[in-house]
Amino acid sequence: MIPVSCDSIKRKKSDCNDENTSHLPKRHIIRKAIQWKEMLDNGEVGSLSELAKNEGLTRARVTQIMNLLKLPAEMRDFLAGLDDPREIRKYSERRLRKSLLKLPLILESSWWEDLISKRILSNLKNKNRRD
Numbered sequence: 001m002i003p004v005s006c007d008s009i010k011r012k013k014s015d016c017n018d019e020n021t022s023h024l025p026k027r028h029i030i031r032k033a034i035q036w037k038e039m040l041d042n043g044e045v046g047s048l049s050e051l052a053k054n055e056g057l058t059r060a061r062v063t064q065i066m067n068l069l070k071l072p073a074e075m076r077d078f079l080a081g082l083d084d085p086r087e088i089r090k091y092s093e094r095r096l097r098k099s100l101l102k103l104p105l106i107l108e109s110s111w112w113e114d115l116i117s118k119r120i121l122s123n124l125k126n127k128n129r130r131d
Helices: 030-042 048-055 059-070 073-080 085-090 093-101 103-108 111-130
Strands: none
Touching (some): 030 048, 030 059, 030 073, 048 059, 059 073, 059 093
16 A cells, blocks of 8 residues: 555545654755755765665656755755754745755845744644644
8 A cells, every 4th residue: 555645635634644754754855955066065075966776766857856956055954953843844945946056046135034933933833723
């Protein structure tokens, strides 16, 4: 049987076990990008193409993941420090990819601070609902 995310099919929320996060990522993909960067810097792999072949990914996918390293250090640290699978999913590479295209606008605005504030408020609301 293939595990299916509650988000990927239409179900009542009561049918989905909120505690079951086995289908969600355990760590943010930026940690993989950091690891790959270290491998490239240390000469363990010679190129992104070699890395892609070793990982069983396309060169394009490796590039997408590596592009996360273009984020400012504060954002990279925040993403690397995420440990809640639901939070990791909120800041997926795919969702961040669109933001990377707008990076100059992000850096000039308070977009990142607003995003973090919303996350903190959301977490507080969810915690209060559980209590």
